[in-house]
Amino acid sequence: MKKTFKTLRAITNDKTLSFNQKARYLSLEAENMLPYPDLDAETAQALDQRVICDMYEGHAPYKPRYVLPDFAVVLKNGSEYLELPIPQTLDEAINTLMIAYHHTPSVTGMPVYIGQLDDLLLPFCDHISDDALYRKIKLFWRYLDRVLPDAFMHANIGPSDNRVARTILRVDAELKQIAPNLTFFYDPDITSDEILDIATANIVECSKPHIGNHPVHVKNFDERGYGIVSCYNVLPIAGGASTLTRVNLKEVAKRADSVDHFFDTLLPHYMELNFKLTEARVDYLFNHSNFFDSFLVTEGWIDRDRFTVMYGIYAMAEAVNILQDLAGNKGCYGHDDAANQIGYRMSAMMEEIVANRPLENVWRGHAMLHAQAGISIDDGATPGVRIPYGTEPDPVTHIQALAPHHKHYASGISEILTIDETIKNNPAAMTQLCKGAFASGFHEFTANVASNDLVRVTGYMIRLSDVAKFQACEGSRTNTTALGAEAAQNTGILNRKPRVVGNELAPRYGQ
Amino acid sequence: MLRATVNKILTYSVVDGPGNRMVIFLQGCNFACAACHNPYTIGVCDDCGDCLPVCEPKALTLQSGKITFDATLCTDCDNCLGICPISASPMVQQMNVDDILEIARKHHPFLTGITVSGGEATLQLKFITALFTAIKADPDLSNLTCFIDTNGHLGPKGWSQILPVTDGVMMDVKALDPTLHRTLTGQGNAKLLRAARIVFDAGKLYELRFMAAPDVNDTEKEITALADFALSLSPQIRIRINAFQLHGVKGKARDWNAMDKARVDQITTRLNAFGLQNIVTPAMYL
Numbered sequence: 090m091k092k093t094f095k096t097l098r099a100i101t102n103d104k105t106l107s108f109n110q111k112a113r114y115l116s117l118e119a120e121n122m123l124p125y126p127d128l129d130a131e132t133a134q135a136l137d138q139r140v141i142c143d144m145y146e147g148h149a150p151y152k153p154r155y156v157l158p159d160f161a162v163v164l165k166n167g168s169e170y171l172e173l174p175i176p177q178t179l180d181e182a183i184n185t186l187m188i189a190y191h192h193t194p195s196v197t198g199m200p201v202y203i204g205q206l207d208d209l210l211l212p213f214c215d216h217i218s219d220d221a222l223y224r225k226i227k228l229f230w231r232y233l234d235r236v237l238p239d240a241f242m243h244a245n246i247g248p249s250d251n252r253v254a255r256t257i258l259r260v261d262a263e264l265k266q267i268a269p270n271l272t273f274f275y276d277p278d279i280t281s282d283e284i285l286d287i288a289t290a291n292i293v294e295c296s297k298p299h300i301g302n303h304p305v306h307v308k309n310f311d312e313r314g315y316g317i318v319s320c321y322n323v324l325p326i327a328g329g330a331s332t333l334t335r336v337n338l339k340e341v342a343k344r345a346d347s348v349d350h351f352f353d354t355l356l357p358h359y360m361e362l363n364f365k366l367t368e369a370r371v372d373y374l375f376n377h378s379n380f381f382d383s384f385l386v387t388e389g390w391i392d393r394d395r396f397t398v399m400y401g402i403y404a405m406a407e408a409v410n411i412l413q414d415l416a417g418n419k420g421c422y423g424h425d426d427a428a429n430q431i432g433y434r435m436s437a438m439m440e441e442i443v444a445n446r447p448l449e450n451v452w453r454g455h456a457m458l459h460a461q462a463g464i465s466i467d468d469g470a471t472p473g474v475r476i477p478y479g480t481e482p483d484p485v486t487h488i489q490a491l492a493p494h495h496k497h498y499a500s501g502i503s504e505i506l507t508i509d510e511t512i513k514n515n516p517a518a519m520t521q522l523c524k525g526a527f528a529s530g531f532h533e534f535t536a537n538v539a540s541n542d543l544v545r546v547t548g549y550m551i552r553l554s555d556v557a558k559f560q561a562c563e564g565s566r567t568n569t570t571a572l573g574a575e576a577a578q579n580t581g582i583l584n585r586k587p588r589v590v591g592n593e594l595a596p597r598y599g600q
Numbered sequence: 601m602l603r604a605t606v607n608k609i610l611t612y613s614v615v616d617g618p619g620n621r622m623v624i625f626l627q628g629c630n631f632a633c634a635a636c637h638n639p640y641t642i643g644v645c646d647d648c649g650d651c652l653p654v655c656e657p658k659a660l661t662l663q664s665g666k667i668t669f670d671a672t673l674c675t676d677c678d679n680c681l682g683i684c685p686i687s688a689s690p691m692v693q694q695m696n697v698d699d700i701l702e703i704a705r706k707h708h709p710f711l712t713g714i715t716v717s718g719g720e721a722t723l724q725l726k727f728i729t730a731l732f733t734a735i736k737a738d739p740d741l742s743n744l745t746c747f748i749d750t751n752g753h754l755g756p757k758g759w760s761q762i763l764p765v766t767d768g769v770m771m772d773v774k775a776l777d778p779t780l781h782r783t784l785t786g787q788g789n790a791k792l793l794r795a796a797r798i799v800f801d802a803g804k805l806y807e808l809r810f811m812a813a814p815d816v817n818d819t820e821k822e823i824t825a826l827a828d829f830a831l832s833l834s835p836q837i838r839i840r841i842n843a844f845q846l847h848g849v850k851g852k853a854r855d856w857n858a859m860d861k862a863r864v865d866q867i868t869t870r871l872n873a874f875g876l877q878n879i880v881t882p883a884m885y886l
């Protein structure tokens with residue numbers, strides 16, 4: 090108890106946390122005083138050793154990790170529970186959304202999905218001038234960044250070329266805010282070259298948006314559609330993901346005495362333990378937490394049957410290099426074809442195992458594989474299937490080495506291409522890289538331009554100038570600066586000294 | 601079969617014309633620029649063998665009188681480049697048009713076009729004409745634009761051969777004063793100024809490149825002459841100012857100062873004041 094008090098006291102008295110951030114950490118400490126959902130001894134041990142991992146989501150899952158409400162429902166019907174009339178004007182529609190976001194749960198308490206904004210708002214724009222639209226979106230954007238300051242909050246636009254999407258891109262480049270994160274859906278049959286050029290010029294300007302390969306995602310979902318949320322998670326709309334668990338492939342490889350031992354025995358074994366961990370968490374959410382008794386379900390924002398689980402894997406680079414050592418081969422992951430082939434084999438095998446392992450209370454009866462982009466406490470483990478920081482080849486080689494993985498990861502996979510700033514004189518090159526990436530099978534295109542203040546750390550945005558301020562111990566208004574700072578320290582992303590807080594990726598106080 | 605001596609091929613470049621380009625660096629140059637950043641592309645190897653002893657991993661061997669290079673053994677120590685008496689490189693490949701088309705095909709989705717550079721690409725005019733013609737004739741590759749990065753030292757006959765299959769030309773202007781130009785490059789500039797006009801009239805001058813070095817060619821007189829010449833083409837002509845850096849430079853330019861941003865901005869302001877509207881400055885300074 091003494092130790093607990095000490096932790097709680099440290100939170101309440103912390104110099105750099107805002108009162109909201111303190112409340113969140115206090116609630117996490119409280120949740121984690123409860124016993125963990127029942128796990129068998131072997132699973133518990135693997136979790137304890139962090140060969141498998143629950144992303145520190147908490148001991149009592151009382152809300153799904155990611156919720157993607159069908160916001161079209163609330164715009165169409167209003168809400169009886171929230172006493173919201175059906176919106177008639179653009180102002181009312183935006184206001185309704187702003188209210189709805191506050192009732193959208195997630196693992197961090199901040200919404201991770203704020204909707205397909207152009208589809209949602211276009212019907213209200215008929216009599217709105219371009220200038221009025223610009224001013225309204227700008228205020229909306231400012232509200233989002235200041236009131237919901239979390240870089241995992243994600244807006245989607247595209248694939249059509251339309252006024253709302255264009256205005257959002259214009260405002261986003263102008264304000265260069267951390268929040269919201271933004272994905273533009275690209276479909277070569279629908280998207281105009283002009284708006285793709287605007288989107289890639291925005292990347293050159295502020296490293297946003299991500300570009301999503303719309304046709305491949307559409308195929309993986311149903312008619313209610315999908316959304317891209319948080320840091321590149323592709324999930325069903327009107328549902329989401331109950332939980333995200335993950336296997337640390339490096340830890341599995343460390344336990345192997347040969348390549349065959351890894352593939353034939355250890356990988357299936359630890360994957361099964363991770364399924365058991367997943368089942369225990371889903372069971373708590375569905376059968377004990379009473380979450381689905383909410384108005385969100387009765388009013389049709391979400392559907393209990395549309396929650397998948399994300400089956401994450403990470404540290405493939407380290408795992409492959411360990412297996413290469415075991416086999417006495419020299420080539421490194423990302424650079425050597427034989428090493429890359431081992432990686433492709435892993436991805437294909439894991440996809441098959443996930444597709445064939447039935448799970449209860451999960452959309453379509455099985456999990457979806459996910460290349461997990463890391464959390465700030467990961468040390469010496471490269472996110473997902475990425476090539477380790479600082480060793481990446483040129484962007485074209487980089488894309489070609491990783492493209493064969495993408496088709497195996499239906500619930501999301503992402504690479505961050507770091508492009509040097511000479512591209513600022515030549516944004517057409519960014520468009521070309523993006524098209525090349527999609528033609529090669531990429532599901533998602535994300536790039537950082539080296540000198541931008543706004544950069545990605547694993548998958549969310551931070552401002553380098555905020556990190557610098559943080560070093561000077563002033564605290565930060567946005568939650569992700571802090572965890573970006575932490576990630577930068579532990580994973581060597583920016584080689585900057587970090588500090589404190591954070592939401593999704595900094596799931597505990599004071600690491 | 602037509603072959604070219606290739607120093608290097610890049611499949612990712614954003615600084616050699618519009619979009620992402622595959623760049624083929626051809627060996628050999630007819631200028632000897634003081635400020636050359638890759639002097640080892642100037643000469644063409646005459647198989648003298650002087651570099652053999654300094655190649656410790658034995659990546660270089662002499663086989664029936666010819667230097668051969670094994671890339672798998674090379675450690676990139678660059679000893680061979682340092683010792684070569686004629687600024688050549690033994691680490692080159694002989695490639696034919698099909699070899700290059702094959703690489704272009706593999707990287708096609710990522711490419712906006714190809715650029716031949718050097719060295720001086722137009723020294724291997726027959727080859728680049730054949731290469732560009734083949735690209736335009738290939739249904740899979742014909743959307744790629746074909747650009748030349750050149751010092752402009754090519755006569756009207758040469759241009760009339762290559763321009764019909766060329767989409768854009770980037771031309772270096774080292775100095776407008778003929779004497780200064782000769783000091784800087786070993787050649788006069790009349791040919792290149794005429795070439796710039798020929799290419800411009802054909803609608804294919806993508807940009808003039810001005811490598812600015814402090815107190816060498818950024819004097820009031822030079823900038824005025826550059827502006828006059830550029831205006832005689834068009835006020836919209838794209839002029840890229842490259843900032844001289846010491847990196848890679850050998851010989852007398854080692855004593856020059858590096859160009860900084862403040863000075864580049866001054867040059868830009870002066871060129872703008874003359875009415876030139878399309879000045880591109882470096883995105884970064886080393």
Ligand code: SF4
Pocket residue numbers: 644645646647648649650651652667680683684685686688689690
């Ligand atoms: S590269 Fe230079 S030193 Fe080597 S053989 Fe050729 S000419 Fe001689």
Ligand code: SF4
Pocket residue numbers: 654655656657658659660673674675676677678679680681691
């Ligand atoms: S750079 Fe390569 S070829 Fe040249 S000397 Fe060194 S090892 Fe030999």
